[in-house]
Amino acid sequence: MRGPLVSLVMRGGPAAAFAVLLCLAAPAARAESPAAIPAVPPSGQWRGLHIKVPTHRSLQHTLRLCTDHLPALGVNILVVEVNYRYKWRSHPELSEGDLTFEDARKLTATCRAAGILVVPQFQCLGHQSWQRHRNALLARYPEFDESPDRPEGSIPARSWCPSHPGVKPLVFDLLDELVDAFQTPLLHVGLDEVQEIGRCSRCRGSSVSDLFSRTVVDLHDHLATRGVRMMMWADRLLDRKGGFGGFHDTSDSGTHLAIGSIPRDVVLCDWHYEPARSYASVPYLLGQGFQVWPSAWNSLAAARGMRDAGRKSNPSATLGMLYTCWSCGRGAPGLLRALLGKPDGSEFDKQAVEVLNLIRTLRREEKRRPNEVDG
Numbered sequence: 001m002r003g004p005l006v007s008l009v010m011r012g013g014p015a016a017a018f019a020v021l022l023c024l025a026a027p028a029a030r031a032e033s034p035a036a037i038p039a040v041p042p043s044g045q046w047r048g049l050h051i052k053v054p055t056h057r058s059l060q061h062t063l064r065l066c067t068d069h070l071p072a073l074g075v076n077i078l079v080v081e082v083n084y085r086y087k088w089r090s091h092p093e094l095s096e097g098d099l100t101f102e103d104a105r106k107l108t109a110t111c112r113a114a115g116i117l118v119v120p121q122f123q124c125l126g127h128q129s130w131q132r133h134r135n136a137l138l139a140r141y142p143e144f145d146e147s148p149d150r151p152e153g154s155i156p157a158r159s160w161c162p163s164h165p166g167v168k169p170l171v172f173d174l175l176d177e178l179v180d181a182f183q184t185p186l187l188h189v190g191l192d193e194v195q196e197i198g199r200c201s202r203c204r205g206s207s208v209s210d211l212f213s214r215t216v217v218d219l220h221d222h223l224a225t226r227g228v229r230m231m232m233w234a235d236r237l238l239d240r241k242g243g244f245g246g247f248h249d250t251s252d253s254g255t256h257l258a259i260g261s262i263p264r265d266v267v268l269c270d271w272h273y274e275p276a277r278s279y280a281s282v283p284y285l286l287g288q289g290f291q292v293w294p295s296a297w298n299s300l301a302a303a304r305g306m307r308d309a310g311r312k313s314n315p316s317a318t319l320g321m322l323y324t325c326w327s328c329g330r331g332a333p334g335l336l337r338a339l340l341g342k343p344d345g346s347e348f349d350k351q352a353v354e355v356l357n358l359i360r361t362l363r364r365e366e367k368r369r370p371n372e373v374d375g
Protein backbone atom coordinates (compact mmCIF):
# COMPACT_ATOMS: atom_id res chain seq x y z
CA MET A 1 0.00 0.00 0.00
CA ARG A 2 2.88 2.30 0.70
CA GLY A 3 3.79 4.66 -2.07
CA PRO A 4 7.31 3.53 -2.88
CA LEU A 5 6.45 -0.15 -2.92
CA VAL A 6 3.26 0.24 -4.86
CA SER A 7 4.53 2.83 -7.26
CA LEU A 8 7.67 0.84 -7.97
CA VAL A 9 5.74 -2.25 -8.96
CA MET A 10 2.54 -0.79 -10.29
CA ARG A 11 3.93 2.03 -12.35
CA GLY A 12 2.75 1.89 -15.90
CA GLY A 13 -0.34 -0.04 -14.98
CA PRO A 14 -0.95 1.70 -12.11
CA ALA A 15 -0.09 0.82 -7.04
CA ALA A 16 -25.69 2.65 10.26
CA ALA A 17 -22.95 2.88 11.89
CA PHE A 18 -23.05 6.54 12.53
CA ALA A 19 -24.72 5.92 15.83
CA VAL A 20 -22.28 3.19 16.66
CA LEU A 21 -19.43 5.54 15.89
CA LEU A 22 -20.76 8.17 18.18
CA CYS A 23 -21.22 5.60 20.93
CA LEU A 24 -17.68 4.36 20.47
CA ALA A 25 -16.39 7.88 20.52
CA ALA A 26 -18.16 8.67 23.77
CA PRO A 27 -15.42 7.74 26.28
CA ALA A 28 -12.87 9.94 24.54
CA ALA A 29 -15.39 12.71 24.29
CA ARG A 30 -15.78 12.69 28.04
CA ALA A 31 -12.10 13.44 28.38
CA GLU A 32 -12.38 16.50 26.13
CA SER A 33 -14.74 19.41 25.91
CA PRO A 34 -17.87 18.69 23.83
CA ALA A 35 -16.62 21.06 21.16
CA ALA A 36 -13.62 18.79 20.68
CA ILE A 37 -15.70 15.96 19.22
CA PRO A 38 -15.19 15.96 15.46
CA ALA A 39 -18.14 14.97 13.34
CA VAL A 40 -18.03 11.57 11.66
CA PRO A 41 -19.84 11.64 8.30
CA PRO A 42 -22.82 9.30 7.82
CA SER A 43 -22.22 5.99 6.07
CA GLY A 44 -22.12 6.46 2.32
CA GLN A 45 -20.69 9.94 2.60
CA TRP A 46 -17.14 9.30 3.68
CA ARG A 47 -15.07 11.19 1.12
CA GLY A 48 -11.53 10.75 2.33
CA LEU A 49 -8.11 11.84 1.22
CA HIS A 50 -5.04 9.99 2.45
CA ILE A 51 -1.79 11.98 2.60
CA LYS A 52 1.61 11.63 4.19
CA VAL A 53 2.09 13.72 7.29
CA PRO A 54 3.55 17.19 6.72
CA THR A 55 6.66 18.43 8.44
CA HIS A 56 6.47 21.25 10.97
CA ARG A 57 7.67 23.63 8.28
CA SER A 58 5.31 22.43 5.54
CA LEU A 59 2.25 22.39 7.80
CA GLN A 60 1.15 25.78 6.52
CA HIS A 61 0.73 24.35 3.01
CA THR A 62 -1.38 21.48 4.32
CA LEU A 63 -3.52 23.94 6.28
CA ARG A 64 -4.05 25.92 3.09
CA LEU A 65 -4.97 22.74 1.24
CA CYS A 66 -7.57 21.96 3.88
CA THR A 67 -9.11 25.40 4.17
CA ASP A 68 -8.99 26.57 0.56
CA HIS A 69 -9.46 23.44 -1.52
CA LEU A 70 -10.59 20.20 0.12
CA PRO A 71 -14.11 21.38 1.08
CA ALA A 72 -14.77 22.36 -2.55
CA LEU A 73 -13.72 18.84 -3.58
CA GLY A 74 -16.19 17.38 -1.10
CA VAL A 75 -13.45 15.85 1.05
CA ASN A 76 -14.66 15.44 4.64
CA ILE A 77 -12.04 13.07 6.10
CA LEU A 78 -8.28 13.58 5.95
CA VAL A 79 -6.26 10.45 6.74
CA VAL A 80 -2.79 11.60 7.74
CA GLU A 81 -0.14 8.88 7.71
CA VAL A 82 2.16 9.78 10.58
CA ASN A 83 4.16 6.63 11.35
CA TYR A 84 7.30 7.80 13.18
CA ARG A 85 7.37 11.32 11.72
CA TYR A 86 6.26 13.01 14.92
CA LYS A 87 7.96 14.47 17.96
CA TRP A 88 6.97 11.76 20.42
CA ARG A 89 6.82 12.80 24.06
CA SER A 90 6.67 9.28 25.46
CA HIS A 91 9.43 7.90 23.25
CA PRO A 92 11.55 10.73 21.83
CA GLU A 93 14.05 8.15 20.62
CA LEU A 94 11.50 7.12 17.97
CA SER A 95 10.96 10.59 16.48
CA GLU A 96 11.79 10.62 12.78
CA GLY A 97 9.97 13.85 12.06
CA ASP A 98 9.34 17.21 13.63
CA LEU A 99 5.56 17.58 13.64
CA THR A 100 4.62 18.60 17.17
CA PHE A 101 1.62 18.06 19.41
CA GLU A 102 0.70 21.71 18.82
CA ASP A 103 0.97 21.22 15.06
CA ALA A 104 -1.36 18.22 15.23
CA ARG A 105 -3.86 20.19 17.30
CA LYS A 106 -3.67 23.07 14.81
CA LEU A 107 -4.29 20.77 11.87
CA THR A 108 -7.20 19.12 13.66
CA ALA A 109 -8.80 22.42 14.63
CA THR A 110 -8.30 23.96 11.19
CA CYS A 111 -9.78 20.95 9.46
CA ARG A 112 -12.67 20.79 11.89
CA ALA A 113 -13.53 24.40 11.10
CA ALA A 114 -13.49 23.43 7.41
CA GLY A 115 -15.81 20.44 8.03
CA ILE A 116 -13.03 17.86 7.75
CA LEU A 117 -12.32 15.09 10.25
CA VAL A 118 -8.62 14.26 10.66
CA VAL A 119 -7.77 10.59 11.13
CA PRO A 120 -4.15 9.79 12.03
CA GLN A 121 -2.54 6.66 10.65
CA PHE A 122 0.24 4.62 12.21
CA GLN A 123 1.62 1.74 10.22
CA CYS A 124 1.50 -1.37 12.41
CA LEU A 125 3.21 -4.74 12.13
CA GLY A 126 4.51 -4.49 8.55
CA HIS A 127 6.25 -1.69 6.67
CA GLN A 128 8.82 -1.21 9.42
CA SER A 129 11.51 -0.68 6.81
CA TRP A 130 11.98 0.19 3.19
CA GLN A 131 14.84 -1.65 1.53
CA ARG A 132 17.91 -0.68 3.61
CA HIS A 133 16.21 2.00 5.66
CA ARG A 134 14.81 0.74 8.94
CA ASN A 135 12.06 2.81 10.51
CA ALA A 136 12.75 4.23 13.93
CA LEU A 137 11.33 1.27 15.82
CA LEU A 138 13.60 -1.37 14.34
CA ALA A 139 16.54 1.02 14.08
CA ARG A 140 16.35 1.76 17.81
CA TYR A 141 15.13 -1.67 18.91
CA PRO A 142 16.54 -4.26 16.50
CA GLU A 143 15.45 -7.01 18.85
CA PHE A 144 11.87 -6.36 17.66
CA ASP A 145 12.72 -7.43 14.10
CA GLU A 146 10.69 -10.42 12.88
CA SER A 147 13.39 -11.33 10.39
CA PRO A 148 16.75 -10.83 12.10
CA ASP A 149 18.32 -13.41 9.80
CA ARG A 150 17.45 -11.52 6.63
CA PRO A 151 20.35 -9.40 5.36
CA GLU A 152 19.88 -5.67 4.97
CA GLY A 153 18.29 -4.84 1.64
CA SER A 154 17.17 -8.42 0.97
CA ILE A 155 13.46 -7.77 1.64
CA PRO A 156 11.33 -4.77 0.74
CA ALA A 157 9.77 -4.31 4.16
CA ARG A 158 10.43 -5.71 7.62
CA SER A 159 7.82 -6.40 10.29
CA TRP A 160 7.91 -6.09 14.02
CA CYS A 161 7.61 -9.33 15.94
CA PRO A 162 3.99 -9.79 17.02
CA SER A 163 5.13 -12.06 19.88
CA HIS A 164 7.83 -9.87 21.42
CA PRO A 165 6.51 -8.67 24.82
CA GLY A 166 8.17 -5.25 24.43
CA VAL A 167 6.44 -4.15 21.25
CA LYS A 168 2.81 -3.64 22.17
CA PRO A 169 3.26 -1.47 25.30
CA LEU A 170 5.53 0.81 23.34
CA VAL A 171 3.23 1.00 20.32
CA PHE A 172 0.23 1.63 22.56
CA ASP A 173 2.08 4.64 24.01
CA LEU A 174 2.50 6.04 20.50
CA LEU A 175 -1.12 5.40 19.55
CA ASP A 176 -2.25 7.11 22.76
CA GLU A 177 -0.22 10.16 21.82
CA LEU A 178 -1.87 10.29 18.41
CA VAL A 179 -5.33 9.94 19.97
CA ASP A 180 -4.59 12.84 22.30
CA ALA A 181 -2.94 15.07 19.70
CA PHE A 182 -5.51 14.56 16.93
CA GLN A 183 -8.54 14.22 19.26
CA THR A 184 -9.76 11.49 17.02
CA PRO A 185 -12.72 9.08 17.11
CA LEU A 186 -11.05 7.02 14.34
CA LEU A 187 -7.49 5.77 13.89
CA HIS A 188 -5.94 3.87 10.98
CA VAL A 189 -3.42 1.19 11.95
CA GLY A 190 -2.23 0.23 8.45
CA LEU A 191 -1.49 -3.55 8.57
CA ASP A 192 -1.11 -3.83 4.80
CA GLU A 193 1.33 -5.89 2.77
CA VAL A 194 2.68 -7.81 5.76
CA GLN A 195 5.04 -10.36 4.26
CA GLU A 196 7.38 -11.06 7.17
CA ILE A 197 5.33 -12.95 9.75
CA GLY A 198 5.80 -16.21 11.63
CA ARG A 199 9.54 -16.25 10.95
CA CYS A 200 11.38 -15.50 14.17
CA SER A 201 12.19 -18.00 16.91
CA ARG A 202 9.35 -16.70 19.11
CA CYS A 203 6.72 -16.89 16.36
CA ARG A 204 7.78 -20.06 14.62
CA GLY A 205 5.26 -22.78 15.41
CA SER A 206 2.35 -20.38 15.77
CA SER A 207 -0.11 -20.13 12.92
CA VAL A 208 0.22 -17.01 10.80
CA SER A 209 -3.49 -16.33 11.07
CA ASP A 210 -3.30 -16.46 14.89
CA LEU A 211 -0.34 -14.09 14.93
CA PHE A 212 -2.15 -11.68 12.64
CA SER A 213 -5.53 -11.84 14.38
CA ARG A 214 -3.92 -11.41 17.82
CA THR A 215 -2.25 -8.24 16.58
CA VAL A 216 -5.50 -6.89 15.15
CA VAL A 217 -7.53 -7.72 18.24
CA ASP A 218 -4.96 -6.25 20.64
CA LEU A 219 -4.78 -3.01 18.67
CA HIS A 220 -8.57 -2.87 18.43
CA ASP A 221 -9.08 -3.52 22.13
CA HIS A 222 -6.54 -0.92 23.16
CA LEU A 223 -8.08 1.75 20.95
CA ALA A 224 -11.53 0.81 22.23
CA THR A 225 -10.39 1.71 25.76
CA ARG A 226 -9.75 5.21 24.40
CA GLY A 227 -13.16 5.33 22.70
CA VAL A 228 -11.52 5.14 19.29
CA ARG A 229 -12.70 3.03 16.40
CA MET A 230 -10.01 1.26 14.38
CA MET A 231 -9.60 1.13 10.64
CA MET A 232 -7.09 -0.93 8.67
CA TRP A 233 -6.15 -1.83 5.12
CA ALA A 234 -7.99 -5.01 4.09
CA ASP A 235 -5.48 -6.77 1.84
CA ARG A 236 -4.20 -9.29 4.43
CA LEU A 237 -7.78 -10.57 4.84
CA LEU A 238 -8.13 -11.44 1.16
CA ASP A 239 -7.05 -14.86 -0.09
CA ARG A 240 -4.95 -14.56 -3.22
CA LYS A 241 -6.60 -17.71 -4.56
CA GLY A 242 -10.02 -16.11 -4.16
CA GLY A 243 -9.80 -13.89 -7.23
CA PHE A 244 -9.70 -10.73 -5.16
CA GLY A 245 -6.61 -9.15 -6.64
CA GLY A 246 -2.90 -9.54 -7.21
CA PHE A 247 0.36 -9.84 -5.33
CA HIS A 248 0.10 -6.65 -3.31
CA ASP A 249 -3.59 -6.36 -2.55
CA THR A 250 -4.16 -9.97 -1.44
CA SER A 251 -2.41 -12.47 0.87
CA ASP A 252 -0.92 -15.89 0.26
CA SER A 253 0.60 -16.36 3.71
CA GLY A 254 -2.53 -17.51 5.55
CA THR A 255 -3.36 -14.19 7.21
CA HIS A 256 -6.72 -14.24 5.40
CA LEU A 257 -7.84 -17.06 7.70
CA ALA A 258 -7.89 -14.52 10.53
CA ILE A 259 -10.99 -12.83 9.18
CA GLY A 260 -13.38 -14.75 11.45
CA SER A 261 -11.76 -13.31 14.56
CA ILE A 262 -11.53 -9.68 13.47
CA PRO A 263 -13.96 -7.47 15.45
CA ARG A 264 -16.78 -6.42 13.15
CA ASP A 265 -16.59 -2.76 14.11
CA VAL A 266 -13.19 -2.47 12.43
CA VAL A 267 -13.47 -0.35 9.27
CA LEU A 268 -11.84 -2.18 6.37
CA CYS A 269 -10.18 0.00 3.76
CA ASP A 270 -10.27 -2.21 0.68
CA TRP A 271 -7.70 -0.86 -1.78
CA HIS A 272 -7.26 -1.84 -5.39
CA TYR A 273 -5.31 0.28 -7.81
CA GLU A 274 -5.70 -1.48 -11.12
CA PRO A 275 -8.65 -1.89 -13.48
CA ALA A 276 -10.20 -5.34 -13.07
CA ARG A 277 -13.18 -7.27 -14.37
CA SER A 278 -14.75 -7.28 -10.95
CA TYR A 279 -14.02 -6.17 -7.42
CA ALA A 280 -15.28 -9.23 -5.58
CA SER A 281 -13.47 -8.28 -2.40
CA VAL A 282 -15.97 -5.50 -1.73
CA PRO A 283 -19.09 -7.75 -1.54
CA TYR A 284 -17.00 -10.43 0.19
CA LEU A 285 -15.95 -8.14 3.03
CA LEU A 286 -19.42 -6.59 3.27
CA GLY A 287 -20.87 -10.10 3.42
CA GLN A 288 -18.57 -10.87 6.33
CA GLY A 289 -20.33 -8.15 8.29
CA PHE A 290 -17.84 -5.30 7.99
CA GLN A 291 -18.27 -1.72 6.93
CA VAL A 292 -16.02 -1.21 3.94
CA TRP A 293 -14.29 1.93 2.76
CA PRO A 294 -13.20 1.36 -0.87
CA SER A 295 -9.84 2.99 -1.49
CA ALA A 296 -8.54 4.18 -4.85
CA TRP A 297 -5.37 5.79 -6.13
CA ASN A 298 -5.25 7.01 -9.71
CA SER A 299 -7.39 4.51 -11.63
CA LEU A 300 -10.86 5.84 -12.36
CA ALA A 301 -11.99 2.38 -13.51
CA ALA A 302 -10.95 0.83 -10.20
CA ALA A 303 -12.61 3.58 -8.20
CA ARG A 304 -15.87 3.26 -10.10
CA GLY A 305 -15.73 -0.52 -9.96
CA MET A 306 -15.33 -0.63 -6.20
CA ARG A 307 -17.96 2.04 -5.65
CA ASP A 308 -20.51 0.20 -7.77
CA ALA A 309 -19.68 -3.20 -6.26
CA GLY A 310 -20.41 -1.77 -2.82
CA ARG A 311 -23.64 -0.09 -3.86
CA LYS A 312 -24.92 -3.28 -5.46
CA SER A 313 -24.01 -5.45 -2.51
CA ASN A 314 -24.75 -3.41 0.61
CA PRO A 315 -24.98 0.34 0.08
CA SER A 316 -25.65 1.10 3.72
CA ALA A 317 -22.36 -0.51 4.78
CA THR A 318 -20.28 0.96 1.96
CA LEU A 319 -18.86 4.06 3.55
CA GLY A 320 -17.82 6.10 0.52
CA MET A 321 -14.38 6.45 -1.10
CA LEU A 322 -10.89 6.99 0.23
CA TYR A 323 -8.48 8.58 -2.26
CA THR A 324 -4.85 7.79 -1.62
CA CYS A 325 -2.26 10.34 -2.70
CA TRP A 326 1.01 8.39 -2.48
CA SER A 327 3.00 10.49 -4.86
CA CYS A 328 1.98 13.94 -3.75
CA GLY A 329 4.77 14.53 -1.21
CA ARG A 330 4.60 15.12 2.53
CA GLY A 331 1.49 17.13 3.28
CA ALA A 332 0.53 16.77 -0.39
CA PRO A 333 2.34 19.81 -1.87
CA GLY A 334 1.98 18.21 -5.31
CA LEU A 335 -1.78 18.18 -4.86
CA LEU A 336 -1.72 21.81 -3.81
CA ARG A 337 0.32 22.75 -6.90
CA ALA A 338 -2.12 20.81 -9.09
CA LEU A 339 -5.06 22.60 -7.49
CA LEU A 340 -3.43 25.95 -8.16
CA GLY A 341 -2.85 24.97 -11.78
CA LYS A 342 0.91 24.96 -11.30
CA PRO A 343 2.15 21.35 -11.44
CA ASP A 344 5.94 21.30 -11.67
CA GLY A 345 6.12 18.77 -14.50
CA SER A 346 7.51 16.01 -12.31
CA GLU A 347 6.09 12.51 -12.36
CA PHE A 348 4.85 13.12 -8.82
CA ASP A 349 2.85 16.16 -9.85
CA LYS A 350 1.45 14.36 -12.87
CA GLN A 351 0.08 11.75 -10.52
CA ALA A 352 -1.30 14.47 -8.27
CA VAL A 353 -3.23 15.79 -11.27
CA GLU A 354 -4.55 12.28 -11.92
CA VAL A 355 -5.73 11.90 -8.34
CA LEU A 356 -7.34 15.31 -8.45
CA ASN A 357 -9.16 14.49 -11.69
CA LEU A 358 -10.38 11.23 -10.17
CA ILE A 359 -11.76 12.99 -7.10
CA ARG A 360 -13.52 15.60 -9.20
CA THR A 361 -15.01 13.04 -11.59
CA LEU A 362 -16.46 10.85 -8.87
CA ARG A 363 -17.76 13.89 -7.01
CA ARG A 364 -19.57 15.06 -10.14
CA GLU A 365 -21.07 11.60 -10.62
CA GLU A 366 -22.12 11.44 -6.99
CA LYS A 367 -23.92 14.76 -7.23
CA ARG A 368 -25.62 13.76 -10.48
CA ARG A 369 -26.87 10.36 -9.35
CA PRO A 370 -25.92 9.76 -5.77
CA ASN A 371 -27.04 6.13 -5.43
CA GLU A 372 -26.86 4.72 -8.94
CA VAL A 373 -24.32 2.30 -10.25
CA ASP A 374 -22.69 2.09 -13.66
CA GLY A 375 -23.64 -0.54 -16.18
Ligand SMILES: [Zn+2]
Residues within 6 Å of the ligand: 146, 160, 161, 162, 163, 164, 198, 199, 200, 201, 202, 203, 204
Ligand atom coordinates in the same frame (compact mmCIF):
# COMPACT_ATOMS: atom_id res chain seq x y z
ZN1 LIG B 1 8.21 -13.07 16.00
